[in-house]
Amino acid sequence: MGMIANVQNWRRSLFGGKMPTMSNDAKRATAWQDYGFPEQLDFENHYSMFRRNGIARAGVMRHVEKTWETDPWIVEGVQGDDPHKETRREREVSVLLQRLGFWNRVHAADWRNRVGRYAGLYLVFDDGLRPDQPVRGKVQLLKMQPLFEGQLDPLEFDTDETSPNYGNPVSYQFKPWVTGEEREARQARTIHHDRIHIIAEGADDDTIYGIPANEAGFNDLITIEKLIGAGGEGFWKTARGAFSLHATGDNGIDVDGLAQMFGVAVDEVGDKLNEVAADLSAGMDKLLMLGNMEAKALAYQLPQPEQFFAVTMQSYAASVSCPVPELIGQQIAQRSSDENSRAFAKTIMTRRRRTIGPNIEQLIAKLMRFGALPAFDFYVAWDDLTDATFEEKLGNAKSMSEANKSSVGTGEPPPFRANEIRDAVGFDADTDLDDDDDDPEGGNAGATDSSALDE
Known part of the structure; x- marks a missing residue:
């Protein structure tokens, strides 16, 4: 396990004996106080804002809702391998994960992670050991419980620089309540890090401390x-x-x-x-x-707040990397709406690849290591949110077909073959059309009518 330090000593070592403060206006040291902005933020600030402010809730949830618009799946092999039919082990893992409600639980932990600096999944195994003990032997996963940061306090940290867990807790205190105002009669208990999986978006230093989604936009x-x-x-x-x-x-x-x-x-x-x-x-x-x-x-004149609200909303939307129309569900011009949606889809695809996908792979690898899932080389696959819609694909196929028609009489071969048009829509290739494509006389090469799209 390596050397262990308690949380107070670890924080003192990180921040040189005191927690950092913020002051962005050198001329007006009390500017934030004058504006009513808190100088320090803790979990209860973020949790209260999420619970009571609709815009804050949207800033947390929009990314998660789009990320989990569809579930990922586990693929046997290495990223970049040729596509293959579902293997026996892929099917076995898929059945086990479905039985556990796995994707729903990870989704639930994902949005909790954006409220605070991190969130946890409490992994309950059938090994019969106390939660404060490490996992031993081959175990079966019984359930996963998503927890807020406020429910999961680090107790001791691993300070052994040769340890793979260096800089992270070796144990946590699990509290049934989320904040002090919601305290319940049930006792808190200690949980070993083997039984906790952390999601900490923004923790690029491999610690458990990420960046709350609403931190940059809290003043807004x-x-x-x-x-x-x-x-x-x-x-x-x-x-x-x-x-x-x-x-x-x-x-x-x-x-x-x-x-x-x-x-x-x-x-x-x-x-x-x-x-x-x-x-x-x-x-x-x-x-x-x-x-x-x-x-x-x-008698007094009430100022109109629209322009002030719009500027503040734009600043907040920038802080969470989400266009204002996507954030609040605003209906605007079709072209602008499509561009905003495409830009947001790219942001979410990056989040899938860089944050949530790798985090899921860490969790799956842990479960394989404990014997809760069959072990094999794997990666997490997602569908592409930036793919064209079926209507857009049909429009592309129509344009290709019209381009073929325009080439008739020019002496030039049609620019698109029939199966290329089918592929643009997402249909499988038709071997009969392949024969036509090879016709030396041209034949039906790049069929120009709707027969190329018939199933």
Whole structure:
């Protein structure tokens, strides 16, 4: 296992005895405080924002929803091998994973990972050992439980530089609750790292600490809350009306009379007036007892928040690498919508290849090492989200066919063969058409009518 350090010592060694702070405005050291932005973020900040802010939730979920639009599959062999029919071992693994609800559990851990710095899958085996013990012997995987960062605290770290687990925990404390506000009566327990699989998007240093999806855009999310909240409150106050109170008599405000009217001491009249004003603002059907005072309506112009909201949304969308229309489901011009969708699909394909795919391979390899899955060379395969739709493929085939028709009478052979047109749509090759393609007289080479697409 190697040398072990507790979490406090490990963090001190990483940050030189103190946690880092942020200050982006050298001239105004308290700028973030003035704007209402927290200087330090922890899991509870991110979890609360995810639970209560729709834009924050979309920033977490859109990438995961698109990533898991279709499930991957396990392929026997090495990436780059020629395609082959499903092997016996591929089928065996597929059945085992389906029985466990494997892809659903990894999907659930994936979105939890984006809420915080990491998420975990608690792997429950049938070895009969306590969770704080390493896995021994060939085991069967019984279930996988997805956990938030807030449910999984590192206890001890491996500091042996020769260890493959160097820099990562050797044990965790599993808590049934997510945050302190949701604490349950059940006791926390220690779990060995063999029984935990971590997903930490952005942890390119091979540690468990990734980057929360909403960290870069957290200030924007607070601004969005301000705009929405202030806009709603401003509309309410405009509809309800705001008032100022003025004395009507020559002798000023009759404090004694107000005290008698409200049934309070003279020195409590100011507090009572504030209470009356707050009560008036909180409802539409409220009466105002004024005595020798009068209320005058205050008129003010409510600014339109659209341009401020749009700028903030663009900044937040940039922070999560997601076009605004994709983020909020906005319907815009068809061309722009298609371009946004294609760009986002490329982003998600990169996420599949660089982040989630390799992480799944690590999990599968661990299960093979423990004997929970049959062991063989494998890789994780995904379909291509950037592939043309069937309608787009038909359009391409039509253009190819029309190009063939245009070549008739020019003395030049048709640019596309019939099976090339079929392949553009996604159909298998037709051997009869291959014979026609080899016709020295041209024959039906590159068939120009719809027969090339008939099944």
